[in-house]
Amino acid sequence: MEEKKMFGAIAVVAVILVAAFCGVTLMKDDKDAYEAKVTGNVPVFGNANNDDYIDSHDIDQLNAIIDDGSWDKTAYPYADANQDGKIDSADVDIVNKIISGQNCNLYYVDIYDDVVKVSYPVSHSRVGVSYWQQAELATLMGIWDNVVLASTATTSSNSHRYDTSNIEKSFSGSKITSELILECRCDFIIASQGKSDVVQAAIDADSNITPYYVDVSKSSTYVSTVLTLGVLLNENEEAQAYADFVNGVKEKISSGMEKVQEKAKTVVTLMYANQSTRANIIVECEGTGAADMIGLIADVYDSSTKSTSDYRMNVEADWFIQNCGTAFDFIIIEQEGTDTKKVDDTYYTPSMYNERFEEAITYYSSTQAYASGMILGTTYSYNSFGGYANLLYLAYLLYPDVFSEEDGWNALQEYFDNFTTAKINVKTQGGWYYTGTSYSAYNERLAQ
Known part of the structure; x- marks a missing residue:
């Protein structure tokens, strides 16, 4: 793979922002007072001070290294913008081009x-996305209108979230092909790491295609992924807006969790429409985006017997009965597909969700969690960039005396207003x- 054109970590913002949840404190008119907060979020060479931006402070840092005559590679790992092994005026020139959006060669760590x-x-200008998470990333970056190739999980199952009139070709599941990439004349592909062979085959036929590989299993990298992509595409404003949103949610979560005496013991499961016909239940363990994200607000059940490929485990229904109240208190059900069905050209309604949830939880009716109102229903979205939008409401369900229901709704509304086309x-x-009333133990617990 000659010069893999991949992507993966953070944003360049030429305009200096002062925001409550920014990764650094910026003081534009007082260079001596400025101190970068090293985040490691933007592994783009030229991000000399290793913060969340490529801006004039990186120029200052490069000039300081040049004036000093020595370069501490551990402290400033991304200072060598042109990757020639030294720091000089050529690196300053590259960073100035990045800041101004001028053409140049750019290096980053994928x-x-x-x-x-x-x-x-x-x-x-012509984008392909390999699955619904990659479509979500393209949307929050503000480039959805340029997407011409997408999975049917986007064009059908998630069609209510997008105007799909721009989609020229689609494919089932995540089965994007080299032939479709070439047929759609894509110049940019956002794909999961598992699709690198398919994408590379297309690149071998057309070197003008640039790939950006995304690992959605690590929720801790979501902000970095977005900010890095913002730099590469010179779409920094959108990327930073998402970073600020996530940092704001995390700040509220952190502040609230300081008031929680003990994290709730939880198990995170997937619930399918035909769950009653299944012998096993799928449990999300540490290593999945969902378990790791929910781990910010709960002690998530983990197991050494989980799959080494997807970090999930299959368990029999009796396992819940045996472990509820000992290994975990809360059962969090992520219900797949519940926010994607159209009814009379509108969305899956809350009443439809409530009905499905009430039917599903009878599967767990003999557990202590059921009797205590500690079975929680939420959507399947935590394994992607929009998961943070749901986290505050889930925190409310776990700790109603600490977190606000309204804050939860507001975070979700803010995400849809600012980072989707819906x-x-x-x-x-x-x-x-x-949000129903039939699961009385649930409502009684929240009302206390």
Whole structure:
């Protein structure tokens, strides 16, 4: 793979922002007072001070290294913008071009920890996405209108979230092919790491295609992934807006969790429409995006017997009865597909979600969690970039005396308003959480 043109970590913002949840404190007119907060979020060479931006402070840092005559590679690992092994005026020139959006060669560290060279800014006039998470990433980056190739999980199952008139070709599941990439004349592909062979085959036929590989199993990298992509595409404003949103949610979570005496013991399961016909239940363990994200607010059940490929485990129904109240207190059900069904050209309604949830939880009716109102219903979205939008409401369900229901709704509404193309009222459109009245133990617990 000659010069893999991949992507993976953070944003360049030429305009200096002062925001409550920014990764660094910026003082534009007081250079001496400025101190970068090293985050490691933007592994783009030229991000000399290793913060969340490529801006004039990186120029200052490069000039300081040049004036000093020595370069501490441990402290400033991304200072060598042109990757020639030294720090000089040529690196300053590259960073100035990045800041101003001028064409240049750009180097970054991808999800495989390889140094990748791309032509900056990366062309993205015809975009292909390998699955619904990658479609979500394209949307929050503000480039959805450029997507011409997408999975049917986007064009059908998630069609209510997008205007799909721009999609020229689609494919089932995540089965994107080299032939479709070439047929759609894609110049940019956002794909999971598992699709690298398929994408590379297309690149071998057309070197103008640039790939960006995304690992959605690691929720801790979501902000870094977005910010890095923002730099590569020169779409920094959108990327930073998402980072600020996530940092704001995490700040509220952190502040609230300081008031929680003990994290709730939880198990995170997937619930399919035909769950009653299944012998086993799928449990999300540490290593999945969902378990790791929910781990910010709960002690998530983990097991050494989980799959080494997807970090999930299959358990028999009796396992819940035996372990509920000892290994975990809460059962969190992620119900697949509940926010994607259209009814009379609208969204899956809350009443539809409630009905499905009430039917599903009878599967767990003999557990202590059921009797205590500690079975929680939520949507299947935590394994992707939009998961943070749901986290505050889930925190409310776990700790109603600490977190606010309204803050939960507001976070979800903010995400849909600012980072999707769907304009909806999340309280009336979509199956996000259980809001019914039939599960009395659930409502009684929240009302206490």
